[in-house]
Amino acid sequence: MIGYPAVNRCHRARAVLAAAVCGLIVSGCSPQTDPAAQSDSGAQSVPTAQSGPGTDETDDAAPPLSTDSPQPNFLLIVADDLGFSDIAPYGGEMPTPNLARLATEGTRFLDFHTAVKCNPTRAMLHTGIDNNTAAVGPRRNYRLSPDAATLAEVLRDAGYHTYMTGKWDLGRGAEQVPSARGFEQVFALLPGAGRHFPNPHRDASDALNSYSENGERVAVPDDFYSTYHYTDRMIEYIDANLGDGRPFFAFLSYTAPHYPLQAPRDRIEPYNGWYEEGYQAIRSARIERLRELGLFSAGFEPYRDENLTDWASLTDAERANEARRMQIYAAMVDIMDEEIGRVLDYLHEQGIADDTVVLFMSDNGADATATGAGYNEADDNSLGNLGDATSYVTVGANWARVSSTPLRLYKAFTTEGGTRVPAILRWPGRVAAGRIDRNFFQVADLMPTLLELAGVKHPADSGETGMLRMQGRPVTDLWLHGIPAYGDADYAFHTYTEARLGGGYARRGDWKLAWWKEDGEFVPGALFNLAEDPAETRDRAADHPEIVADLAQAWLDYAAQNGVDIETAGSAGSIVTQPPPP
Numbered sequence: 001m002i003g004y005p006a007v008n009r010c011h012r013a014r015a016v017l018a019a020a021v022c023g024l025i026v027s028g029c030s031p032q033t034d035p036a037a038q039s040d041s042g043a044q045s046v047p048t049a050q051s052g053p054g055t056d057e058t059d060d061a062a063p064p065l066s067t068d069s070p071q072p073n074f075l076l077i078v079a080d081d082l083g084f085s086d087i088a089p090y091g092g093e094m095p096t097p098n099l100a101r102l103a104t105e106g107t108r109f110l111d112f113h114t115a116v117k118c119n120p121t122r123a124m125l126h127t128g129i130d131n132n133t134a135a136v137g138p139r140r141n142y143r144l145s146p147d148a149a150t151l152a153e154v155l156r157d158a159g160y161h162t163y164m165t166g167k168w169d170l171g172r173g174a175e176q177v178p179s180a181r182g183f184e185q186v187f188a189l190l191p192g193a194g195r196h197f198p199n200p201h202r203d204a205s206d207a208l209n210s211y212s213e214n215g216e217r218v219a220v221p222d223d224f225y226s227t228y229h230y231t232d233r234m235i236e237y238i239d240a241n242l243g244d245g246r247p248f249f250a251f252l253s254y255t256a257p258h259y260p261l262q263a264p265r266d267r268i269e270p271y272n273g274w275y276e277e278g279y280q281a282i283r284s285a286r287i288e289r290l291r292e293l294g295l296f297s298a299g300f301e302p303y304r305d306e307n308l309t310d311w312a313s314l315t316d317a318e319r320a321n322e323a324r325r326m327q328i329y330a331a332m333v334d335i336m337d338e339e340i341g342r343v344l345d346y347l348h349e350q351g352i353a354d355d356t357v358v359l360f361m362s363d364n365g366a367d368a369t370a371t372g373a374g375y376n377e378a379d380d381n382s383l384g385n386l387g388d389a390t391s392y393v394t395v396g397a398n399w400a401r402v403s404s405t406p407l408r409l410y411k412a413f414t415t416e417g418g419t420r421v422p423a424i425l426r427w428p429g430r431v432a433a434g435r436i437d438r439n440f441f442q443v444a445d446l447m448p449t450l451l452e453l454a455g456v457k458h459p460a461d462s463g464e465t466g467m468l469r470m471q472g473r474p475v476t477d478l479w480l481h482g483i484p485a486y487g488d489a490d491y492a493f494h495t496y497t498e499a500r501l502g503g504g505y506a507r508r509g510d511w512k513l514a515w516w517k518e519d520g521e522f523v524p525g526a527l528f529n530l531a532e533d534p535a536e537t538r539d540r541a542a543d544h545p546e547i548v549a550d551l552a553q554a555w556l557d558y559a560a561q562n563g564v565d566i567e568t569a570g571s572a573g574s575i576v577t578q579p580p581p582p
């Protein structure tokens, strides 16, 4: 927990932020036209692109796009609740050779941000608009605004094939499902979580488990396993129209490694023993690898989590159970990696790898849920049954803290562990291979970027009235040339309003003002310098009250422009909205 020093607290009387949970957004505050907002930020110097030491940069000169360039295919692969350092290219012990290959052939981003949880991330991903504007309705009925055009709709109208398999999480009504929002072929899990095997408990009607195909609910086959099935169907969809001369947008939205932890037994067993050394040992090894890979400097300070349980304090039975659950999680990541490899191989075999922009990302930080929604009392969570279709467990808070290594906290928090996620981009000959990029961008930027790469205009920019404008910005030059999309004077925001969770952040350059709830209560917010301190270990608010005031006011402007419920999102917090005293 971070507290403001008492000497400063009196200046923060009028609070602002607090509640919410999720979402980054961009630029609703017109910062570049506001002289006051720039006054203490100096010149709008744009940081140069950096590469980490120890990386093998090659192939940095992407040719410019021209009007003669054919429209590329887009393959957007999203993992669900994957932690920052789980996979090998981000320091994880999980081998993930296919994601490692993707990183070798493409660019790894170290400062890419989503929302703090699933549905606001997806609202921004599909619309390019802040989740507070793009999505409407309360939790469990979170759906896209009809006034927000989706990426699939715009690309479809421009001649793209649009395919989706996997998680949607943006509404289940007839007007809300993916086939009603631009996807021509869809096999979807409509809610935010589902069993990875067929549901063994329910009767025939409930066994549908909310899977849907092109808008019609369907039962899954007896041999269903989510990750395999999503991959099979996606390859089928792509293959059916390959060669008709039209590009495709494929949204491969895995539900791994989201709970429940379930995987075929023969995929779990290879990880016997991997996690028996416990939280601290795995975390330390990840920190070491993050340094070796050059992702973080040798001197950087990881977040020291006082709430991480001491492995040695657990009983033998507790350790066995904990280790087994993380082993199943690793198996789920392993299977996802294997299936991603299958899709990448397919692109290669069809001769379209060079024409396809591939982006892999997680949709938020690692999840710390104790008992997942969907648990059934008939489930058997004894040690020997864990991972099977009749079990239903999560990794829990301790492993979530490890998955977030070296960052602070995890899913649902506006700290870096909630929103800074792995993102790997490959486009052979266009995107630099083996590069590590440390520049900020965010999930709302994806739609404007893909539209720019496709040479397609958003309807709000084509004279269509009544449509919401995108708020994200194209980051094409960042992707293709390493040129930062956000300068030191540019703001970014994220807010998600949900009563039990809460928080938001305002960011400008390296400075981030963040606030969040722990145990249902707002904790005082804090100011971090992410260039010096990406793990958010040092609150700098007392040193820079003018930055706190500027970011707080910018957030208020953003909140007003995006219809953020300040009472829920922030007024319970306490961040200064008044200018500092002279």
Ligand SMILES: [Ca+2]
Residues within 6 Å of the ligand: 079, 080, 081, 117, 118, 258, 363, 364
């Ligand atoms: Ca998620």
